[in-house]
Amino acid sequence: MSIGGTISDAREHRGLSVADLSRRTRIREAIIAAIERDDFSACNGDFYARGHLRALARELGLESDALVREYDALTGGPRPGVGAMYPIDKGIKLRERRTPNWTLAMAVAIAIVAVFGVGRIMGSAIKTPEKQSVKVNSAPAAAKAAPPAAAPAAPAKAATHVTVKITATSEAWIQVRDAKNKNVFMGVIPTGDSRSFRVKEKARLTFGNAGSVQLNVNGRDLGAPGRPGETVKRTYGVEVPRPR
Secondary structure, three states, X not given: OOHHHHHHHHHHHOOOOHHHHHHHHOOOHHHHHHHHOOOOHHHOXXXXXXXXXXXXXHHHOOOHHHHHHHHHHHHOOXXXXXXXXXXXXXXXXXXXXXXXXXXXXXXXXXXHHHHHHHHHHHHHHHOOOHHHHXXXXXXXXXXXXXXXXXXXXXXXXXXXXXXXXEEEOOOEEEEEEOOOOOEEEEEEEOOOOEEEEEEEOEEEEEEOOHHHEEEEEOOEEEEOOOOOOOOEEEEEEOOOOOOO
16 A cells, blocks of 8 residues: 555544644645645655654554655655755844933933032132131031932843744754744754744744754753654743743
């Protein structure tokens, strides 16, 4: 029996429709239907085809390694890694537009005015005419000039960015988007490599093979976000996330 026939029979034996299997594996219905016809062109390459076969086998109780070996025999064996075939995009560095720190500027201005005022008072006392010294001596001692007011401490800035570091224990496809759903990075991280991103407000992550990466968010190690071959989506904000 072909690969597609094996998957189709297993699905029907479990009483599942293509839509049911799509919801459980998060693989599009069109791709599942094509695989059951032994058409792997919709998988967009051998790397993703193997990942889909493993996910379907795990859900249907089939032996994933056997399906992958049969696929490799059908297509002529493993191909060169995706990282060697397609250039890996570099992360987009987002430049933060800095705004003036009005609180700090106001504190500095107050300190300058206070120092200038004390200087004026001390200068006037030095230039007082000698004939007025008798009156000054008879009067009570002048009160000492008050020290300049301490500048108010600038309030601590709240965190505005999410820091994400992704390390691939084996070749893994990832996508990183910001709070406005704008694409920051999409590509494959080769085995043993790491990628770091600093995203404003919120980071939306999609992992094509969630068990093959180690995730660190805001300095907190979270481990693998899912199982090998599983497609997982995660969203993290500026708060420190809880570990898995």
